[in-house]
Amino acid sequence: MFDIDWYKRIAQTAEKGKFDMIFFADLLHLIYPSRAAAGMLDPVSLLSALSMVTDKIGLTATLSTTYNEPRRLSTLDHISGGRTGWNIVTSQVDTEARNFGRDKHPEHGTRYEMAQEFVDVVTALWDSWPQNSLVMNRASGTFVDESKLRVADYKGKWYSTQGLLNVPSPPQGYPVFIQAGSSDPGQDFAAKVGEVIFTAQTSLAAA
Numbered sequence: 001m002f003d004i005d006w007y008k009r010i011a012q013t014a015e016k017g018k019f020d021m022i023f024f025a026d027l028l029h030l031i032y033p034s035r036a037a038a039g040m041l042d043p044v045s046l047l048s049a050l051s052m053v054t055d056k057i058g059l060t061a062t063l064s065t066t067y068n069e070p071r072r073l074s075t076l077d078h079i080s081g082g083r084t085g086w087n088i089v090t091s092q093v094d095t096e097a098r099n100f101g102r103d104k105h106p107e108h109g110t111r112y113e114m115a116q117e118f119v120d121v122v123t124a125l126w127d128s129w130p131q132n133s134l135v136m137n138r139a140s141g142t143f144v145d146e147s148k149l150r151v152a153d154y155k156g157k158w159y160s161t162q163g164l165l166n167v168p169s170p171p172q173g174y175p176v177f178i179q180a181g182s183s184d185p186g187q188d189f190a191a192k193v194g195e196v197i198f199t200a201q202t203s204l205a206a207a
């Protein structure tokens with residue numbers, strides 16, 4: 001499971017079988033010692049490699065809104081020619097928080113509040129350097145039409161930015177948004193942002 005050839009085989013088989021996408025889960029800690037087999041490679045690096053050995057299949061990475069940066073998926077969307085999906089999760093436990101310099105993982109409702117803000121900030125940053133601003137005219141010496149740049153001037157409760165991202169907007173505009181919230185705030189968030197909803201149900205009644 002730490003061998004890229006194994007993933008390559010899976011991705012190419014799924015593509016040959018006409019699947020729409022492959023998706024990699026991500027946890028930000030190792031459940032040790034009981035479930036060390038839940039170790040996993042970083043999905044963005046993994047999918048960057050797989051984007052070079054596939055042509056069509058969608059490539060979905062899980063990235064936590066609680067512990068992340070906006071730039072990474074934008075780059076993957078460029079590398080893969082617009083095949084990126086984002087499984088938007090909020091992470092789950094204190095051991096993940098401790099890997100990122102915090103003592104406690106934020107409580108459930110707060111996490112979803114943060115997640116909505118994170119999506120707002122990230123999309124503002126992705127929009128800040130639109131594709132159509134790229135002129136790249138050597139003769140005139142114009143690289144970018146600066147009148148089309150939009151500084152992401154965002155100040156929220158949890159995140160703020162006053163930035164232009166240094167990566168032009170993703171080829172798809174945004175990656176495909178996937179959400180798997182099943183609590184009340186989770187379902188609200190999923191209904192707002194999700195283009196694909198993941199759901200795992202253990203009984204027909206609950207489903």
Ligand SMILES: Cc1cc2nc3c(=O)[nH]c(=O)nc-3n(C[C@H](O)[C@H](O)[C@H](O)COP(=O)(O)O)c2cc1C
Nearest residue numbers: 025026062089091092180181182183186198199200
């Ligand atoms: C198919 C599926 C995949 C998921 N993948 C991840 C994951 O990779 N990482 C993660 O932290 N949570 C993952 N989750 C958990 C969800 O993000 C969410 O926390 C969970 O469904 C509980 O919903 P709630 O947060 O609204 O309580 C996944 C859930 C489902 C159903």
